[in-house]
Amino acid sequence: MIRLPITLIIIFAISSCLFQETDIIDKEKIISNTLIVSSEDLIRDYRKYPHDDSNILLSEIKLDYKFDQPWGIEFLNDNSIILTEKKGYLSHINLKTKTVHRVKHNIPSIQEGQGGLLDLLYHKDFLYLSFTIKNNQGKTTTAIGRGKFTEPFKELKNFQIIFTALPFINDGKHFGSRLLILNEHLYASIGERGQGSIAQDPQAHPGSIIRINLNGTIPSDNPFSKEKKEWLPEIFQIGVRNPQGMAISPDNQIYISNHGAKGGDFIGKIKGGGNYGWNEIGWGGTNYIGTKIGTGQSFKPEFTTPILTWVPSIAPSDIVFYLGDEFPEWNGNLLITSLKYKMLIKIALKEHKVKTELIILKDKIGRIRDVDINSKGEIFLITDEKNSSIWKLTKTEKLKITDVISKY
Numbered sequence: 411m412i413r414l415p416i417t418l419i420i421i422f423a424i425s426s427c428l429f430q431e432t433d434i435i436d437k438e439k440i441i442s443n444t445l446i447v448s449s450e451d452l453i454r455d456y457r458k459y460p461h462d463d464s465n466i467l468l469s470e471i472k473l474d475y476k477f478d479q480p481w482g483i484e485f486l487n488d489n490s491i492i493l494t495e496k497k498g499y500l501s502h503i504n505l506k507t508k509t510v511h512r513v514k515h516n517i518p519s520i521q522e523g524q525g526g527l528l529d530l531l532y533h534k535d536f537l538y539l540s541f542t543i544k545n546n547q548g549k550t551t552t553a554i555g556r557g558k559f560t561e562p563f564k565e566l567k568n569f570q571i572i573f574t575a576l577p578f579i580n581d582g583k584h585f586g587s588r589l590l591i592l593n594e595h596l597y598a599s600i601g602e603r604g605q606g607s608i609a610q611d612p613q614a615h616p617g618s619i620i621r622i623n624l625n626g627t628i629p630s631d632n633p634f635s636k637e638k639k640e641w642l643p644e645i646f647q648i649g650v651r652n653p654q655g656m657a658i659s660p661d662n663q664i665y666i667s668n669h670g671a672k673g674g675d676f677i678g679k680i681k682g683g684g685n686y687g688w689n690e691i692g693w694g695g696t697n698y699i700g701t702k703i704g705t706g707q708s709f710k711p712e713f714t715t716p717i718l719t720w721v722p723s724i725a726p727s728d729i730v731f732y733l734g735d736e737f738p739e740w741n742g743n744l745l746i747t748s749l750k751y752k753m754l755i756k757i758a759l760k761e762h763k764v765k766t767e768l769i770i771l772k773d774k775i776g777r778i779r780d781v782d783i784n785s786k787g788e789i790f791l792i793t794d795e796k797n798s799s800i801w802k803l804t805k806t807e808k809l810k811i812t813d814v815i816s817k818y
């Protein structure tokens with residue numbers, strides 16, 4: 411891709427694809443065989459998206475316990491989920507018996523502002539968690555640790571902190587954080603704690619994506635070992651505000667979702683040594699009081715460009731690339747949860763550019779915090795609510811077939 415100051419030039423072979431959802435081609439100007447896309451055309455308005463939930467069946471999983479602001483879910487297998495609640499509870503859920511059991515642990519998380527016990531990830535017998543900790547001056551930060559379960563998931567033992575974002579900050583905002591493992595490296599998204607320009611400081615973790623080995627040591631090929639000698643060794647990319655979603659694409663690239671300010675929430679790929687530009691640019695957004703962010707430019711060529719941004723903000727939380735047999739036509743599509751507008755959005759990408767956008771769920775279950783998919787391709791959601799539950803999305807037709815069979 412050749413990038414010019416205001417314009418992205420993309421060589422585009424006009425295909426005969428029929429887009430069944432929102433087609434973005436009408437936003438673009440075709441000049442001979444070269445498609446000129448203004449950077450401003452990366453900015454989307456969710457209110458223009460089609461909304462189609464005719465294909466899906468939403469069902470609540472009736473458990474013997476209601477959750478208080480759950481933050482993350484992780485499948486151990488199709489019958490077994492581990493779930494975090496911000497206030498520090500870790501639970502094991504048996505989907506067969508519909509029972510919830512509290513897991514004993516000694517994770518030193520505290521709930522404060524947007525912080526608490528946050529994301530979790532199970533990998534090779536270890537449970538990795540991100541959470542908020544407080545120091546003896548009362549300042550807080552995002553930390554990551556891991557432990558191992560005793561059988562059968564009654565207790566998390568030998569818990570060790572493997573990363574602490576520095577510095578600790580006296581603010582309750584923007585802790586991030588999602589966890590993801592790719593090629594035996596742990597990636598985590600670290601929020602900028604409401605401190606703005608700290609995201610441009612490669613000597614501070616807030617406002618960055620970090621990459622560490624699974625035991626917390628530093629990979630030898632992180633940016634600091636190459637062209638970014640002044641960066642902290644854990645930092646992989648800088649210039650993000652509050653990234654709360656991470657996902658691996660079918661071709662093994664890592665995508666994040668990121669909260670902008672008033673407008674400017676985005677989805678983008680991460681890039682080692684890259685800088686998304688916060689708070690020198692705002693990806694189409696403004697400060698909450700309406701003043702411009704930085705010079706007021708939405709994008710600048712020296713910064714990594716998202717694949718799309720939303721104005722107004724949708725408050726995106728987790729993202730996941732769909733893979734499964736339940737909705738085979740969605741394979742490879744990106745699912746995005748929205749807290750603010752209580753939506754699940756699906757976007758289809760082609761060569762890492764957005765092709766179609768669709769709302770597949772809205773205003774049914776509350777502020778959607780996390781999404782996960784089981785091995786059958788059924789989609790599971792949790793909401794950032796009190797007395798919350800776990801919801802499942804399956805295909806409507808399947809229910810109809812099952813109903814017919816059960817009558818005979």
Ligand SMILES: [Ca+2]
Pocket residue numbers: 483728729730780781782
């Ligand atoms: Ca998830």
